[in-house]
Amino acid sequence: MPLVSTKQMLLDAQKGNYAVGAFNVENMEMVQAVIAAANELRAPVILQTTPSTIKYAGVDYYYGLVKAAAQNTAVPAAIHLDHGSSFELALQALRAGYTSIMIDGSHEPFEDNIRITGKVAEACAPLGIPVEAELGKVGGKEDDLDGGEGKGFTDPFEAKEFVAQTKVNSLAVAIGTAHGVYKGEPRLDLDRLERIRKEVDIPLVLHGASGLADEVVIESIKRGICKVNFATELRIAYSNGVKETLKDNPEVIDPKKFGALGREYVKAVVMEKMKICGCIYRI
């Protein structure tokens, strides 16, 4: 089917107490793997690209890949700009056909984050394209940027004011997750998540889900998370497939041969994550 927006998808998840898995894709094989997993498990799905991925190949390539893959499925799929870093990039993705936009002003002071986010939300609203924003600081290495320790969890009352002023459709919260590989065991502030949920009635988003224990993801979904982002574990799965193939068969020179195992491994990871999110057999 044609690409859909994340708006209804996330509202359905909020109503049904599950989360939609959002998967960062970086090449054709990863796109195919995510769509194949969604199709097999009849799950709504979000495929997303960060600014550094877009810098690598451009919005049109990724839009084209995701559109082509989604066309052959019966499940709703959306293409989302992850961590949109500027108004200009948001508009570029919008023009290319992206069906969901994140603007990440979380590195800016509160008032500036409101201003930047509100401007993007205002541009997207007439087109019916939903906007995700971030408030507070998710730690770790986020795309090309180092988020450090991620100190500065989301304040529930600031979140309420932020959503009222910007009119965003979903909000990424900082409750102790980090992008990339966790060094120690992450400790999530789930009580804070519950307090944010009480103040904010839009779908909440969990970033940095690679490496979290399944029970932690499940518990955060119970407490209001409706979209869960996975990137690092997909990268690891894909490169493991490539490395394994080349290690066992160093004479292989056909990219299709090592890409195929990477694709298979990514699909397996995505299927696992979809089960944890509870979004399977929803279609």
Ligand code: 13P
């Ligand atoms: P991980 O790389 O930790 O899975 O985080 C993904 C993410 O939050 C992308 O925005």
